[in-house]
Amino acid sequence: MSSNDIIVSLDIGTSKVRVIIGEVANGAINIIGVGSADSEGIRKGAIVDIDQTVKSIRSAVEHAERMVDIEISEIYVGVQGNHIALQSNHGVVAVSNEDREIGDEDIDRVLQAAKVVALPPEREIINLVPKQFLVDGLEGISDPRGMIGVRLEVEATIVTGAKTAIHNLIRCVEKAGLHISGIILMSLASGMMSLSKDEKAMGTVLVDIGAGSTTLAIFEQGGLVATSTLPVGGEFVTNDISYGLRTQTDQAEKIKLKYGCASVTDSAEDQRFKITRLGSNVEKEFSQVDLANIIEPRMAEIFYLIRQEVRRLGFGAKVQGYVLTGGTVNMPGTLTVAQQELESSVRIAVPDFIGVRDPAFGSGVGMIQYVSKHMTIRNSGAVKKQASRKTGTAAPAKPGMIERIKNMFSEFI
Structure with a gap:
């Protein structure tokens, strides 16, 4: 480079x-x-x-x-x-160089071999992620270039999606x-930005809570082993505020971003704001506590669904912790609610770059x-x-x- x-x-x-x-x-x-x-x-x-x-x-x-x-x-x-799905596959090739040194061409060929898999016509490969290489049966190799051998294998995860x-x-x-x-x-x-090497190895759920959906990615033994998407996110919180305070959705979004708090115990009574309600020109005053009473049940439900989905995927007992990312987790009090509902160690991942x-x-x-x-x-x-x-x-x-x-x-x- x-x-x-x-x-x-x-x-x-x-x-x-x-x-x-x-x-x-x-x-x-x-x-x-x-x-x-x-x-x-x-x-x-x-x-x-x-x-x-x-x-x-x-x-x-x-x-x-x-x-x-x-x-x-x-x-x-x-x-x-x-629509994203993961599946494992195995590729094997003979080392082509006369001196038996593994080069880029051998790695390309073994990855091509791992990519040969029967897929339904409506799906195609997005990524192929090598988990490990094997040289003459020796496991745990991350980069075999320059090694001597006659047989090169790869165990890979194939990521597919709907065409x-x-x-x-x-x-x-x-x-x-x-x-x-x-x-x-x-x-x-x-996962590369948010998780440490140890977190990927021990078993961690990376949870990305966006506006319209929540994506779960489960990492174990250093690699991605399962992924799932739930159709819930920050928009649901905004809609709850809109109904609860009887105001327009765009106004509810602004209130959520400025005064929103996911936990009633972390909210403040002296944080107050006024909004114009639907069907009226008169402004009504609310406190952050009022807002938190609307937000907390929905956030608790989202984390409950996350925990249930992890169990459904078969990783309930294997998970050592959760790492949260996405715009919705910016809300104060999110960590408190997450720890209560997930009953596990939880942290929020923030990029360490200016801007x-x-x-x-x-x-x-x-x-x-x-x-x-x-x-x-x-x-x-x-x-x-x-x-x-x-x-x-x-x-x-x-x-x-x-x-x-x-x-x-x-x-x-």
Whole structure:
């Protein structure tokens, strides 16, 4: 990788579209630009209006471009949702070099072998994540390059998704005038930013609570072993406030962001606000305690559903803790309610970069870290300049996205 590469991530959420520009200099990541826009064409994490989604993507990209005077031409896109599935597979090849030294070509071939799996016609591979390599039966190898052997194996996790959802996502990004460098499972990216090596090894649930949905990613023995999406999130809290205080939804969202508290015991009676109620021109005053009495039951329900889903997936007794991320966990008192409902150790993960110290940016920052780490392993210039200084020149033509997806395994090892 060159000494100064630009990586751009795109996180299309239910409430916000976020673009993050990261600069990788001598192995260190600096966040140099951030852009966000309201999501108009997304419902519960799924694209329901192509044109509105394209408009939101363009708005977020332009916001990020203005911040650092950079023209974005290529981007890494995050994907998540209940259509995502994981399955394990095994690949085996004979080492082709005469001197029996394992090289990049051998690794490419064994990954291709692991990618050969029977899939229904409506599904396709998004990512292939190696769990470990084996050289002549020796297990636990993370990078076999340069080792001597005659038989190379890989145990990998294949991430698949619904073709319809993936192709709609691709269509939105390309209609916004961007080339897609790669599609990354958000849970993998968030796990890189949010979890320590020990947390991944011991058994941890990474919970991303967004506006329209909640995504669970269970990590065990160092890798992602299960993922699931629940159709609940911060929008439900906003709707409860709207009904409870009898006010408009946009007003309820503003009140939630400014005065919201997830726990009644953590709320303050002297924090007061006035709102105009539906069907009236007269403002009525409420306290933060009143608001917390509306919010806490919904937040408790969300964490109850999270715990039940972990049990349903068969990891109830194996989980050592929970790590929370996503915009909704920013609300004061969230940790208190989570600890009560999950009955486990819980913490909130916050990106440690200036300008993005907010759990809502966890996935976007994680994508930049994921790309940076997994591209430098190959040391072949795989991380290209994702943006170019504004010069007025057109971006060069790129190969089709479908062709790139067919060979994406080579980008993520």
